Amino acid sequence: MSERFHDITVSVNGEEVRESVDARTTLVDFLRETAGLTGSHVGCEHGVCGACSVRVDGAVVRGCLMLAVQCHGTRVDTIEGVADSGEIADLQQAFVARNALQCGFCTPGMLLSAQELLAAGGVPSREAIRVHLSGNYCRCTGYQAIVDAVEAVAKARAGAAR
């Protein structure tokens, strides 16, 4: 079938969503405009800024570089989902405690990327944290506190795991 419109079924934050989508609709536009989840932000729309980061089948991807139609049959987790489930409660708390943001536009993507790094286990070096978050750099330069927050959570989780 070579059509413009396709019926898709996607699990968004654990909830089944069925929609007919235009093939050209990106995943992030689908989430924001059809599913009403505006926590994933639209920044550069060419994969540079990372503000649109979401998880598809457990892997963080650019929401602007994947089409909604490609997500048929997948599980998509957005910042709303991981926030509501409590999965990143400690990370959110650390960002608040250290004021780890300036305008906050990049924050949802930062949190998802940081959580992917932390979920791999261990305490990453500050250099490794910076490299991992390099795909979410925007323009405020307020990254020192973000690295502090991610490092603090890594240490706290490693301590708790002992």
Next chain:
Amino acid sequence: MKPAPFAYAKARSVAHAIELLAQDDARLLAGGQSLIATLNMRLSHPALLVDINGIDGLDRITAKNGHLELGALVRYAQAERSAELARRAPLIALALPHIGHPAIRNRGTIGGSLAFADPAAELPACVVALGGELDISGPQGQRTVSADDFFQGLFETALAPRDVLTAIRVPAADADIRVGFAEFARRHGDYAMVGLAACARAEGRRLGGLRLAFFGVGPTPVRARHAEQALAEDDVEAAVRALAQDLDPPADVHASPAVKTHLAGVLLRRVALQLSQPS
């Protein structure tokens, strides 16, 4: 911006993809990390996207007959996690962390990078440095093309409009294989201003079969053949001087030809050091 309208079809097999590609203005969609960006910017506007994600058997990493074979749909992140790849293709393992960012590597594919053939991309140079070969399926059947013949010009490869790149093969490394990789980028994960991938066989102080493949300095990966001869004899400074003969980088938004040639020399010294030690 948003993409112009297009139709979409999910290919069930390589043969099905080739069949779908018969339509005018059809393009293959693999990881999409370059293609969808160009769609969003309306730099390209195909009539049909043929999605090859999910075709069975194209996402495998297999060791066979002294080679390591990577299916075209192997994603960078999957390759990074592969112990088999780290052991048998250490050059690619060195290059992978430089490609984009983790979220890009979760989605981007080995085959997509090679088929797109960005002149500043890491993998095309790695495959040239390794003397790899690429398997292509098309309406007339299957064929294999060497990496040296695959990259033909700026974003131009041996792939015809209805061809599908299915796999790449590189010679598996053994204890005597030495590899080196270095690049300059303004920010980690950006495309390189200049980069170098190298592979050789240690023969005492000499380096046998040395291949130096620069990227970001021309329309395709560029072999530095004069520098290879000098470096094979362990004369690093002569190799750096020889780059003036080997490279003729065009000016781009990052740097002038003189700066790029200088940076190529700096990278060559770093890579020479890596090649002098077992990988």
